[in-house]
Amino acid sequence: MKKKVYTKPDSASLTMPCGNKVDLARPRSDGIMTDQELAFCRAKGVSLAYDPVQIGWISALAEDDFSPIFRKNERTPRNAVAYKPQVNALHPQYRLRPWTSGDLPVYMSLLDDPDVWTYMTEEYPDPLTEEEAAALIELSNASNHHQVFAVLRNTKPVGQVRLLFDVDPLNPATAEISYWLGRKHWGKGIGSDIVRLFTKRCFADNIGITKLIARVHRDNGASSAILTKAGYLLQGHDPKDQGWTLFAKHRTT
Structure with missing residues (x-):
């Protein structure tokens, strides 16, 4: 992922003015940030990373839990790896x-x-x-x-x-x-x-x-x-x- 790093580090969890929490360490598979989360994190100086697969921004602290199911020349069951696949657009998600x-x-x-x-x-x-x-x-x-x-x-x-x-x-x-x-x-x-x-x-x-x-x-x-x-x-x-x-x-x- 191509990272755009902001200078001010922050904790693993932030609370927005609306009361919703932003878990900065949540897995990558939980999806990209909403527009509101993104604006809030940028204002707080949170380190972000652009995810080209999901087409949007995630926390730089996010765990990269995307794992390929099917490798070339492998014949193992395609559902053998437990993960939460998803696709995202900027809006809607x-x-x-x-x-x-x-x-x-x-x-x-x-x-x-x-x-x-x-x-x-x-x-x-x-x-x-x-x-x-x-x-x-x-x-x-x-x-x-x-x-x-x-x-x-x-x-x-x-x-x-x-x-x-x-x-x-x-x-x-x-x-x-x-x-x-x-x-x-x-x-x-x-x-x-x-x-x-x-x-x-x-x-x-x-x-x-x-x-x-x-x-x-x-x-x-x-x-x-x-x-x-x-x-x-x-x-x-x-x-x-x-x-x-x-x-x-x-x-x-």
């Missing part, structure tokens, strides 16, 4: 974390909607029952074949991202991303933010991955536009299903 059983009500409120399933590869289980939703949450955390995360925007789940491994038997360095958002969160630019930031995190955390692909239904113009903005290039029809198109992005660093 986004975080990623695994789904938990406690998320079941909000998970169902987001996913039990036929419109959300319109361009998914699976059919809508009309309706989505609690048992099915709980099984999906359990499945999302039970396999080393993929990484699945709830997308949090300002601490509230709004959708999901997924990274699927071993999608190309001829190129094990290829993985596939997919994503969905609850309908009430459409049209707010969240999809563009998440795909761009999640793509960066996929490459950063999985050094052995050199290519990411995404499959988009031919009628899903919004998702095609999101991927294009994130630097993905149209590859043409999916050879497995002509109703779908393929987009791809290669590692650049």
Whole structure:
């Protein structure tokens, strides 16, 4: 990380005028500072560091707990390392974390909607029952074949991202991303933010991955536009299903 050091050292914890505490030693995975925290810390002369992965500022005292899950030529389970991955934009703040059983009500409120399933590869289980939703949450955390995360925007789940491994038997360095958002969160630019930031995190955390692909239904113009903005290039029809198109992005660093 490129550091911009301020001259006045400070304690490991500060209290803002609003009463909220800023833990300067909190892990890097807890995310970047909010605009209010950043302004307060700068006024106090706190040493800061710019995090290019999360695109924002953190305390220079923050513990760097980001650990790559997938190393080149390693075949260990991708979920074997316990850490709290997340992606952030300056405003609003986004975080990623695994789904938990406690998320079941909000998970169902987001996913039990036929419109959300319109361009998914699976059919809508009309309706989505609690048992099915709980099984999906359990499945999302039970396999080393993929990484699945709830997308949090300002601490509230709004959708999901997924990274699927071993999608190309001829190129094990290829993985596939997919994503969905609850309908009430459409049209707010969240999809563009998440795909761009999640793509960066996929490459950063999985050094052995050199290519990411995404499959988009031919009628899903919004998702095609999101991927294009994130630097993905149209590859043409999916050879497995002509109703779908393929987009791809290669590692650049």
